[in-house]
Amino acid sequence: MAKDSLPVSPLAPKTMPVLPPIAGVKIGIGQAGIKYKDRNDLMVMTFDKGTAVAGVFTKSLTRASPVDWSELVVARTKGRARALIVNSGNANAFTGKAGVETVKQTIAGVAETFGILAKEVMVSSTGVIGQTLDASKITKILPNVKKQMSGDLWRDAAAAIMTTDTFPKLCTRQAKIGERAVTINGIAKGSGMIAPDMATMLGYICTDAAIPPAILQQLLKQTNEISFNAITVDGDTSTNDNIIVAATGAAGNKLPESLTDPLLRDFRRVFADVMLDLAHQVVMDGEGAQKFITVHVTGAKNKKDAKTVAMAIANSPLIKTAIAGGDANWGRVVMAVGKSGAYAERDKLKVSIGGTLIATNGMAVQGYDEKPVAAHINGRDIVIDVDLGLGRGHFTAWTCDLTHGYISINADYRS
């Protein structure tokens, strides 16, 4: 795997947060030796009884057995799962009946080791597609994993689920529900195959807040749309992506009655902040990424059109290579708007880069000075604004540039 030897992304956060324990959550890690040598590749989380869980899962029609299973667990337990096991190195995807068997043996092992029911155990896998995953490699180390379970292993957990990631992705925030302070911790992995129409990565968020499963599921789905579903690295969607949220309730706050209950106002804001921070970290670790790109689209006929245009720009290889080369080739932005399929009128379009208005009314601004734009495009944080001049639909998408690094990493991923 080429990226093993690659340096940490230049866009990685300068400091890594230390995540506090979440009452009701225990974490274990271990070396199952699935693919990687001398590193952890297994992570287990257990949740105290009464924990609410929610999940969003890849919409891929060729998705992996663990994803099928975990979605079932969330549905069948009505959001009351008790454990999560995640391995890296093998996605257990496109592995047919053998893949289903691997999931069965894995959940049986977790159930036996931790004294819970197999139907309460969620599973995620990430790594190479199409190779059978030997469950015994996982189950045989579970007793050892259990012995070292702790509330403090967030960083190790984030590292254990990495594949081509160059840094572990962690985030923690405090929120208030009524007078009660609650904590939200999140970890994520992902650096390629990042695109909608799903989280297209793995993300696990835990909180000690008490939130009923149905409300937690609504919150996750809604927030996912403007965070993980608003990022893209290469337009490719994985077979294994999912995001799981667990709320243990240990903070003992008053229970919200609905998603719009004013009691949840601060929590919702902070929850979105955690999701967005993790999603941005995934983009910052985009394979070969040298620049972080924000695409704001406003003035669309509706939100759907705004998202279509934002994603067309964020996914355009021509725009992403131009930015990699420090070239403010705004004509390609116009091209992407035109090809997106969303409703647009050429002569109402406005394009700005780095806050400088470049084009309006279907043509370049008179006396447009490329200097400030060139300076901006040679920086690390690139902002593209497109106003369609038609309505009030808006959407923001995030992506990274397309560089030689992406090619190098993906041309010999399996070698």
Place this chain on the structure above:
Amino acid sequence: MAKDSLPVSPLAPKTMPVLPPIAGVKIGIGQAGIKYKDRNDLMVMTFDKGTAVAGVFTKSLTRASPVDWSELVVARTKGRARALIVNSGNANAFTGKAGVETVKQTIAGVAETFGILAKEVMVSSTGVIGQTLDASKITKILPNVKKQMSGDLWRDAAAAIMTTDTFPKLCTRQAKIGERAVTINGIAKGSGMIAPDMATMLGYICTDAAIPPAILQQLLKQTNEISFNAITVDGDTSTNDNIIVAATGAAGNKLPESLTDPLLRDFRRVFADVMLDLAHQVVMDGEGAQKFITVHVTGAKNKKDAKTVAMAIANSPLIKTAIAGGDANWGRVVMAVGKSGAYAERDKLKVSIGGTLIATNGMAVQGYDEKPVAAHINGRDIVIDVDLGLGRGHFTAWTCDLTHGYISINADYRS
């Protein structure tokens, strides 16, 4: 422009055909000095009275003025245009009212020089977006262009319309309509921004056959779907693409009465052959291309689904980089099927590469031997077969691999 100094694509045809004159078609070329130095950047074709023309035009909503205009010409003259003028180096796209003015002055110049009506003159432009194109550079050399008009300048014409192309694209074939032999010549350009949902390049096809404009238009549209609309380099669609067909009627064949007239059987087959040959040449000149990739999809519920899956595979950066690296990473093919949005069932899917069945029934074939596949993937012509096992829908798409060359060319296109 980086590619100016790049070597000819390794996928370029070994020999370049010599195109015979087409009775009723004259070609002129010239140096307008729009962007390039010391090379032709202008091409004019005139058609004898009675010539039928047809066109397909980019569906981009931010398309350029020349495209708007040429589509109008075909419609207003009911397929009886008399001339075509094409420049390279500047796309006259997103140039607002100035762009419309450029078109007006250009067609006026052609009309005056060649003694035809301005409303009979089609215009195409290709090159950089967003820069005003000075029509006087074009019009002032028209008298000189006219002096050297000839029926033999096909190769020069194909070269004059090149931008990032590394070789001119030409094709000629003979067909029969009844007892009458007719010739079909075609030239094309394009190497980036190649994707549906349009020709996404420039293509000009001329024949001495006599075919009514309405039938010619039907034929072009139908053939375009399985040729230029079935190729992709980077999923990006240009603002300027169009394909024009001109049938002078000089061969004097019996007029076909409809597209399905048996009289046209051979012509239709040969016409499709010319379109496909040119489309393939565009892929072979894909920016940075080292390998030519054919994606056959069969067994889809319907043709639309088959095309969706074929294009998802052909556009996947992860598949294209894996092939560039000589890596038979078939798991990414499964991923692309899943993300495509077309109906698929994981456990009915079959994937073959280079004729070797790799996966079936939702998993890898027992005892799958990667050696012949690895040998195939290290060659230049890559064939991927996907059978969805659901119905009779099928589609074939063509693309090239995604290499460091693509990044290099596009990161500094304007510099």
